[in-house]
Amino acid sequence: MKQYLMLTNEELKRSWKMIVSVILAMASIEILTVVGRVIYEENQVQEYMVYAKLSESEALRSIGKLSFEQASSYFSYIIMIGVVLVILYAIQIWYRDWFGESKYIYRLLLLPGGRAKIFFAKWTSLALVIISFIGLQWVVIQLSYVIFNWLIKDDYRESSSLGLSMTLKQLYTMSLVDLLIFIVLSLFIVSFLFMLVLLERSYRNAKGMLFIVLEVIAVFVIVIGTMYALERSRLFLQQEFVGIMVTIFVLYFVYTIWKSLRLLKWKISV
Numbered sequence: 001m002k003q004y005l006m007l008t009n010e011e012l013k014r015s016w017k018m019i020v021s022v023i024l025a026m027a028s029i030e031i032l033t034v035v036g037r038v039i040y041e042e043n044q045v046q047e048y049m050v051y052a053k054l055s056e057s058e059a060l061r062s063i064g065k066l067s068f069e070q071a072s073s074y075f076s077y078i079i080m081i082g083v084v085l086v087i088l089y090a091i092q093i094w095y096r097d098w099f100g101e102s103k104y105i106y107r108l109l110l111l112p113g114g115r116a117k118i119f120f121a122k123w124t125s126l127a128l129v130i131i132s133f134i135g136l137q138w139v140v141i142q143l144s145y146v147i148f149n150w151l152i153k154d155d156y157r158e159s160s161s162l163g164l165s166m167t168l169k170q171l172y173t174m175s176l177v178d179l180l181i182f183i184v185l186s187l188f189i190v191s192f193l194f195m196l197v198l199l200e201r202s203y204r205n206a207k208g209m210l211f212i213v214l215e216v217i218a219v220f221v222i223v224i225g226t227m228y229a230l231e232r233s234r235l236f237l238q239q240e241f242v243g244i245m246v247t248i249f250v251l252y253f254v255y256t257i258w259k260s261l262r263l264l265k266w267k268i269s270v
Contacts, residue, residue, distance in 0.1 A: 007121035123191065
């Protein structure tokens with residue numbers, strides 16, 4: 001346990017500058033998009049007033065007032081960029097140990113005790129990054145909402161409520177169950193990527209790529225095939241259908257971790 005905690009701390013220490021820089025950059029861009037959208041809206045109204053020779057109220061009726069949902073419309077795209085960066089980090093967290101100047105992976109593999117702690121240290125660090133990203137993103141949304149209300153004139157604001165786009169509403173439903181489901185899905189993707197990386201590192205040739213392709217195909221065949229078979233059979237209620245799919249998901253989740261640990265123990269060599 002002590003080694004696992006030390007390795008987790010080490011993983012976070014090696015990446016914290018990059019993680020903090022990315023999060024701050026994303027937060028800054030999101031806040032700037034809100035500020036820019038408010039300034040653009042006010043300039044657009046003023047220019048339209050001059051061009052059409054209308055009063056402010058008439059120009060607002062023509063152009064429309066601005067809501068926070070409209071001002072934060074770019075947040076979804078920025079969050080998608082964050083998701084892609086997390087996926088890349090899940091791959092990079094392994095490969096940097098092989099391709100770094102010090103070949104850090106050799107030090108890890110020669111540590112006393114089982115190698116499972118290496119896997120779970122990296123897995124835990126990704127889990128902490130994902131949870132931190134979700135929490136800090138919510139803070140940015142709240143801060144952006146405060147800035148939006150502070151900058152915009154009351155006459156230019158459509159509503160004083162915190163409106164979010166459909167994507168953000170799905171992500172931030174304020175439901176603990178939905179949040180846990182999102183985190184579990186994220187960790188499943190991380191585990192799946194870990195397994196693919198370890199497959200490639202175990203064989204490092206065409207055989208490894210073949211195994212990767214087979215694993216990817218297997219996921220689609222299992223998910224799509226099961227859904228098709230259950231829908232065609234018409235023997236299960238909606239709740240039973242969901243229960244079967246959740247069971248398959250959990251079993252495959254466990255499989256990805258078991259497979260990764262097996263590869264790390266028996267196939268990865270110094």
